[in-house]
Structure formats: C-alpha cells, structure tokens
Amino acid sequence: MTYTRQGGGKAEPLEAIRCIDENVERGRFVSIVGPSGCGKSTLLLIAAGLVRPTAGSVSLKGSQITRPDRSIGMVFQEDSTLPWRTVLDNVTLGLELAGLPREQQLRRAQPMIELVGLRGFEQAKPRALSGGMRQRVPIARTLALDPDVLLMDEPFASLDQQTRLLLGAELVRIWQATGKTVLFVTHDIQEAVLLAQEVWVMSYRPAVILDHVAVDLPYPRGVEVVATPDFGALTARVWRTLQHEARKAFEATGARPIA
Amino acid sequence: MRRGRPSKPPARGPLPDPNGPGAESQDSASSSRQVTRERRPRLAGSEAAPIVWTAVVVVGLTGLWYALSAAHAVRPTILPAPGDVGATLATELGKPSFWADLTRTLEELVLAFAGGVCLGTLAGWAFWRRPVLGRAFEPYLAAFYAVPLVVFYPISIVVIGINQWPIVLLAGIMAAIPMALNTWRGLERVRPVYLLLGASLQATRRQLAARLLLPAAAPLIFAGLKLGAVYALIGAIAMEFLTASAGLGYQIRYQYEYFDERRMYAYILVVLLFSVLLTGSLELTERRVIGRG
Numbered sequence: 001m002t003y004t005r006q007g008g009g010k011a012e013p014l015e016a017i018r019c020i021d022e023n024v025e026r027g028r029f030v031s032i033v034g035p036s037g038c039g040k041s042t043l044l045l046i047a048a049g050l051v052r053p054t055a056g057s058v059s060l061k062g063s064q065i066t067r068p069d070r071s072i073g074m075v076f077q078e079d080s081t082l083p084w085r086t087v088l089d090n091v092t093l094g095l096e097l098a099g100l101p102r103e104q105q106l107r108r109a110q111p112m113i114e115l116v117g118l119r120g121f122e123q124a125k126p127r128a129l130s131g132g133m134r135q136r137v138p139i140a141r142t143l144a145l146d147p148d149v150l151l152m153d154e155p156f157a158s159l160d161q162q163t164r165l166l167l168g169a170e171l172v173r174i175w176q177a178t179g180k181t182v183l184f185v186t187h188d189i190q191e192a193v194l195l196a197q198e199v200w201v202m203s204y205r206p207a208v209i210l211d212h213v214a215v216d217l218p219y220p221r222g223v224e225v226v227a228t229p230d231f232g233a234l235t236a237r238v239w240r241t242l243q244h245e246a247r248k249a250f251e252a253t254g255a256r257p258i259a
Numbered sequence: 260m261r262r263g264r265p266s267k268p269p270a271r272g273p274l275p276d277p278n279g280p281g282a283e284s285q286d287s288a289s290s291s292r293q294v295t296r297e298r299r300p301r302l303a304g305s306e307a308a309p310i311v312w313t314a315v316v317v318v319g320l321t322g323l324w325y326a327l328s329a330a331h332a333v334r335p336t337i338l339p340a341p342g343d344v345g346a347t348l349a350t351e352l353g354k355p356s357f358w359a360d361l362t363r364t365l366e367e368l369v370l371a372f373a374g375g376v377c378l379g380t381l382a383g384w385a386f387w388r389r390p391v392l393g394r395a396f397e398p399y400l401a402a403f404y405a406v407p408l409v410v411f412y413p414i415s416i417v418v419i420g421i422n423q424w425p426i427v428l429l430a431g432i433m434a435a436i437p438m439a440l441n442t443w444r445g446l447e448r449v450r451p452v453y454l455l456l457g458a459s460l461q462a463t464r465r466q467l468a469a470r471l472l473l474p475a476a477a478p479l480i481f482a483g484l485k486l487g488a489v490y491a492l493i494g495a496i497a498m499e500f501l502t503a504s505a506g507l508g509y510q511i512r513y514q515y516e517y518f519d520e521r522r523m524y525a526y527i528l529v530v531l532l533f534s535v536l537l538t539g540s541l542e543l544t545e546r547r548v549i550g551r552g
Contacts, residue, residue, distance in 0.1 A: 045455075048459055049459075050455060050458055050459055068458055068459045068460070068461050069461075070460075070461060072459075073459075074455075074459045076452050076455060076456065078450065078452040079452070080452045080453070080455075080456045082453070082471070082474070082475075084474050084475075084477070084549065093460065093470070094460045096470070097457075097460045097461065097462045097463075097466050097470065098460075098461075145460075
C-alpha cells in the first residue's frame with residue numbers, strides 16, 4: 001500500500017508512505033513506532049478508511065475497507081471528547097449516531113465506562129476530569145461500538161509519564177478482557193515495547209516498515225519489566241533501527257518548516 | 260465552552276470585591292482549597308453579582324432622575340418628572356393603541372429576527388462549505404457591518420410602501436449579517452478532530468451538523484444571535500422613527516413632534532424595557548443551551 005499526499009497549489013506532492021504491506025492476526029496487539037512526521041497517523045487514518053491510499057488497499061476479514069466502518073474503532077491523538085456532553089453522552093455518541101434506541105445505548109455504554117474506570121463520572125463534563133481520566137472517554141466510546149479492531153493514534157501523547165504508564169497497563173487489561181486487535185501508534189519506544197506483542201518500526205518519509213520486533217515478554221508486564229535485560233535488548237534494537245530515521249526527521253524539520 | 264468571558268473580562272480580579280460580605284465567606288472557605296476556588300465560586304459570583312448591580316444601577320438612575328426634577332435642575336420640557344412619565348405610561352398601557360403599536364414593533368422584530376437568523380445561518384454555512392464564496396463575500400459583509408442599512412429605508416418605502424415590510428426586510432438583513440459572520444467563524448473554528456470523529460463514526464450529514472458542528476460552534480453562533488437581535492431592534496425602532504404608520508419608534512417621533520414629552524418618555528421607557536427583556540431572554544437561552552448541566 002502506498003500513499004502520496006497531493007500538495008494543494010504550489011506544494012509538491014509528498015510521498016508519505018512508500019510501501020507498507022502488513023498483515024495483523026486477529027487479537028494481536030501491535031505497536032507502531034516511528035520518527036515524528038513519518039506518516040504513522042496517516043497509516044492509521046488509511047486503516048480506518050478515513051483516508052484513501054494512493055495505491056493498494058486495506059482489508060479486514062477478507063473485505064476491503066474503502067470508507068469508515070463500525071468494526072474499526074479509532075481513538076484520536078487529539079482530545080476528541082465533546083465538552084458540551086457528559087461522559088455518558090460522549091460514550092453513547094457512536095451508538096446514538098448508529099441509531100440505537102437510548103435504552104440499548106445505555107446498556108452498552110455502562111460496562112465500557114466501568115471497564116475504563118470512569119464509574120461514578122457518568123454525569124461529569126469532560127472538562128471537569130483530569131487529562132488521564134478524560135483520555136479514557138474516547139476509549140470507552142470506541143469500545144462501546146464493539147469494533148473488531150482498535151486503532152489508537154498516540155492516545156496518551158498529551159499525558160504525563162506516570163499517567164501514561166497507568167493507562168497503558170489499563171489498556172493491556174482492556175485488550176485482554178475484550179480480545180480486540182489493537183494497532184497502537186506511539187513515538188515512545190518504551191511504551192511500544194511495554195504494551196505490545198509486536199513492534200513495527202517505521203522509517204521516515206517515504207515510510208516503510210523497517211523492522212518487526214516480536215516482544216515475547218509475558219503479561220501482565222509490571223513496571224519492573226523495564227529493568228530486565230530482555231526489555232533493554234528489545235528497546236535497544238528498536239532504537240538502533242530508529243536512530244538513523246529520527247535524525248533524518250530531525251534534519252528535515254530543522255532545515256525547513258514542515259507543511 | 261468559554262462563554263460569557265469576553266463580556267466580563269475582569270471577572271477574576273475586581274469582581275469578588277464589590278460582592279461585599281458574601282464574597283468574604285467564599286474567600287475564607289476556599290482559601291485552603293485553591294483548585295475548587297478557581298473553578299466554582301467564580302462562576303457563582305459572576306452570575307449573582309451582575310443582577311444585584313443591574314438593580315443598583317436602575318435604582319440609582321431613577322433616584323437621580325427624581326432628584327433632578329425635584330430640584331428643578333432640568334426643564335420639564337426636556338426631562339419631565341418621573342412620576343408624571345409613570346402616570347402617563349400607566350394611562351397609555353390602558354389604551355388599545357399602545358398595544359397595537361407594541362404588537363407592530365414586536366411583529367416586525369420577530370419576523371426580521373427569524374428571517375435574519377435563518378438567512379444568516381444558511382449564508383454562514385454556505386461560506387464555510389464553499390470557502391471561495393466566503394472569501395468573495397467577506398469584505399462586503401464586513402463593510403455592511405459599518406453601513407447603517409437604514410440608508411436604504413427611503414428607497415424601500417418607495418418600492419414596497421409605508422408598512423411593516425420594508426422594516427422587516429432591512430432589519431432582517433441587519434440581523435443576518437452578524438449571524439452569517441459568526442456562524443461562519445464558529446464553524447471554521449470547529450476542531451478538525453470532530454470532523455474526523457464524525458467521519459469515523461459514520462455520521463450522516465445531518466447528524467454531523469446537529470450533533471457535532473453546531474454544538475461546537477454554538478458559543479459564536481449565540482454571540483451572533485445576540486448581535487443580530489440588537490441590530491434588528493435598533494434598525495426597526497430607527498426606521499419606525501423615520502417614517503412609519505405605527506410602532507413604538509413611530510410613537511416616540513409622533514409625541515416628539517407634538518411636544519408631548521411625557522408620552523415620548525413613556526414610549527422610550529417601553530423601548531428600553533423591551534431591549535432589556537430581549538437581550539436578557541437571549542442570555543438566559545444561551546445559558547440554558549450551552550451551559551446544559
């Protein structure tokens with residue numbers, strides 16, 4: 001699959017993704033790491049059917065994805081909670097748009113609210129929650145639609161380290177409880193290795209997958225895993241591959257502002 | 260969202276002070292809990308205080324009026340005594356002609372406002388959907404803001420006649436302009452992630468508009484509504500004042516021409532009250548809609 005962004009006006013077309021041809025087995029947790037601006041988000045948007053690839057295709061369970069599909073849930077990098085709705089109404093949004101009766105919306109939303117640890121905050125407005133609590137809302141909203149695949153675009157990027165660690169552990173627990181397939185984009189190598197069964201290392205533009213790192217560490221992975229030699233070896237391997245690409249990204253952004 | 264902030268910029272600093280004794284207990288209670296104080300009491304204070312102060316202002320101005328006329332500082336032909344104006348107003352309220360004039364102005368205003376809001380919202384939506392259109396119209400809309408559209412009133416009387424319709428038309432356009440600009444800006448400022456969210460949840464066009472776009476743009480749209488209402492009121496009264504066959508503005512002009520200052524002031528009071536009710540009810544609606552819960 002490839003993606004070339006057609007620049008509007010004078011901007012040159014940008015070859016964002018050169019060739020990515022991957023297969024994810026059902027129920028796998030895959031992390032994708034890459035330098036900033038390498039097209040990780042674009043890759044997820046394509047996988048979600050929100051952006052069309054220039055060539056190639058995405059398919060899920062044998063059928064092609066050409067437009068958004070309710071069996072693919074997306075958690076965005078930016079805060080996507082709606083500030084004028086309560087937590088509960090944020091979580092039911094997808095169900096509401098799907099036309100479910102209110103009673104069913106509530107029945108499906110409540111367990112997800114509990115699963116992400118927001119019980120008791122149903123009637124709160126997102127603004128009243130801390131960053132870490134608020135970021136759980138879109139996760140619950142996505143899970144409430146019961147998708148097969150969960151695409152997560154740096155969902156914890158705006159959070160502090162401790163909250164990230166906690167939410168990461170929560171995410172693994174949710175993943176194990178629900179058995180969803182997870183594609184988790186991050187720029188944090190440790191986070192990628194700590195959470196996933198497999199880490200894909202993406203190159204700078206035009207993006208390709210440089211390395212697949214299988215993470216054979218047993219779950220649940222407590223924070224102490226970080227101190228083990230296995231973990232160190234895995235992160236070192238990812239970083240070795242990434243180093244060169246990160247420098248390219250750094251130099252590219254340093255030389256001229258990215259459009 | 261961040262409503263109400265622009266109109267009361269010093270809400271954080273000086274406001275708790277004139278609050279008097281009520282503010283002190285708040286301060287001492289929450290000084291140990293900085294966080295809650297930051298969020299909650301400011302809201303409570305900014306809601307309660309203006310009402311009190313508005314009343315103080317009204318009482319003060321009325322008192323000043325009484326004092327001036329009691330001291331014979333102003334000739335009654337310029338400013339009649341408040342008691343006289345009040346009495347005149349009371350008798351006017353008993354006349355069917357008063358209610359006919361009030362109804363006329365109300366009708367003009369409602370029609371102009373409703374039409375203007377619909378037109379403005381649609382135009383704002385169109386400008387947002389088709390940025391080329393928006394860019395083409397923006398300078399003229401901004402310029403229209405500055406032009407008192409009343410200048411077109413004489414010619415529209417010639418075309419339409421002396422009745423409520425030229426007033427409805429022009430006041431409607433006056434209301435439509437801020438509505439269009441604000442709807443457009445409000446939609447433009449909707450965070451892109453909401454559009455992505457809508458798309459990923461497979462929202463239909465109507466769902467996208469009703470559940471995501473309009474609520475996200477609501478603070479600016481409401482600002483447009485309030486501006487539009489005020490513009491329509493100013494326009495309607497001014498045009499009635501110029502030439503009309505009925506209406507509150509017409510009455511003010513008429514009584515002025517007949518040197519009946521008491522009646523004139525009675526009608527001016529009614530217009531003032533009218534505008535206070537109008538803006539107040541819009542403000543309440545805004546709070547109800549945007550500040551839900």
